[in-house]
Amino acid sequence: MEGIKHKMKVHFISLGCKTNQYESNAMEQSFIKKSYEIVDEKEKADIYVINTCSVTNIAERKSRQFLRRAKAINPDAIVIASGCYVQVAKEEISKIKEVDLVLGINEKNKIVEIVEDYLKNSHISKNQDINKKDKDEKIDKNKNTNINTNAIVTDVMHKDEYEEFGIITYTEVTRAVIKIQDGCDRFCTYCIIPYARGKVRSRQPENIISEIKEIAKKGIQEVVLTGIHIASYGKDFSEDDTKKYRKLYGYNDTYEKFDPKEDLKTGGFRLIELLEQINKIDEIKRIRLGSIEPKLITEEFVNRLSKLKKICHHFHLSLQSGCNETLKRMNRRYTVEEFENICKILRKAYQDVILTTDIIVGFPNETNEEFERTYNFLKRIKFYKMHIFKYSPKRGTVAEKMDNQIDGNIKEMRSQKLIELSNENQKEYNQSYIGKVVSVLFEEKDSDGYYKGHTDNYLLVKIKSEKCLENIICNVKIIKSDGLELIGEINNN
Ligand code: SF4
Known part of the structure; x- marks a missing residue:
């Protein structure tokens, strides 16, 4: 087993938020420390770790697709599911026939140990949930026994x-x-x-x-x-x-x-x-x-x-709705008036502050009038960028059981309207930067030969340069706005 172990290749797919990204990175490091090789998607791996996300139904669907795809790429690979989707629907995940291991949130920092145990112990059957609470409980998929696939796994894990x-x-x-x-x-x-x-x-x-x-x-x-x-x-x-x-x-x-x-x-x-x-x-x-x-x-x-x-000077403040009644149903604990004041405090403290936000459209019972209130509020606040989510009911949440779920077409229309507003705001902000000098931390060169980086208030800026600019902070003069991006040149003055 030792000999094989050192040649094993591991591929990670991380869905969702930055926290998941951090944890995937941490798990990768534990494999590297034990001499496993981390490979990208171009190579066939022996172990696939899909760090799933459950924040939306789309994220869950993608998580399932990745789990299945991993086994299709290498039928002999060990496919491991971890992350938030596992936490809320471990039985459902356990029943996906392509999944070999289901890793609970507390087990992430022991992933290598668990994989090695799995490899050693042939008595551990496939699709067995390895969380310690259930360590000896075999999940027998074929008999489809008393597993409640809608169970929410809470503090036990x-x-x-x-x-x-x-x-x-x-x-x-x-x-x-x-x-x-x-x-x-x-x-x-x-x-x-x-x-x-x-x-x-x-x-x-x-x-x-x-x-x-x-x-x-x-x-x-x-x-x-x-x-x-x-x-x-x-x-x-x-x-x-x-x-x-x-x-x-x-x-x-x-x-x-x-x-x-x-x-x-x-x-x-x-x-x-x-x-x-x-x-x-x-x-x-x-x-x-x-x-x-x-x-x-x-x-x-x-x-x-x-x-x-x-x-x-960039703050991402999750607003979710610009209507007090909707916010109340969402159990967000502020009013639009309080939120507006919060924006004022930040704008007073930082002249160049950029505010971005998340908005959910089509929350249960969101009437046309409520949506219009949100729209007008957003016009007034003028975020640089808004991430718009069409509400989709999540199993096990309070809102899932609320009456008056909103029709998909209405959600789509509301979403489009807010995306347009967000794009207009972003273009207008970007235009106001033409001629200004900003400080940019450059990250990488794109396929068109532009170095791309962000200002401290998170504007995306790109420039052409012969010199390698990776990980360099430079003063850049913005010369034009190309839709949602800013193009500049090194400012030598
Ligand atoms: S603040 Fe609300 S939206 Fe954010 S993670 Fe907590 S419950 Fe979810």
């Missing part, structure tokens, strides 16, 4: 503490995604993620800081802080831990205690304290925040944030 992957070796050269927490306690009525990921578990700050210091040594200049609900970072730290971290990072030991129900209030050791510490790491030039809960943004938070020079 989650630990109380953050599952640490250790320091990951990054293959990226410019930007690295760093996971700072897992889980979410918000329970928006349309969302399955709290069931899939469990309650908020924050990563210890020392581990985050050491990982970022390590990657900084490798020349990576930008970190993107990610998680399932990063605004909740630190809310789960015990009083003793909070005191310990405050002492360790030089904060005084008196701090405002907060009611756990008000989980976004600052105090203790929360996101802002973590950002203040990351900001001190010399080699890191940019700190980008992943999607954030709007209510995190208060005058107090932004006051401290705006003192941190490395924070990117």
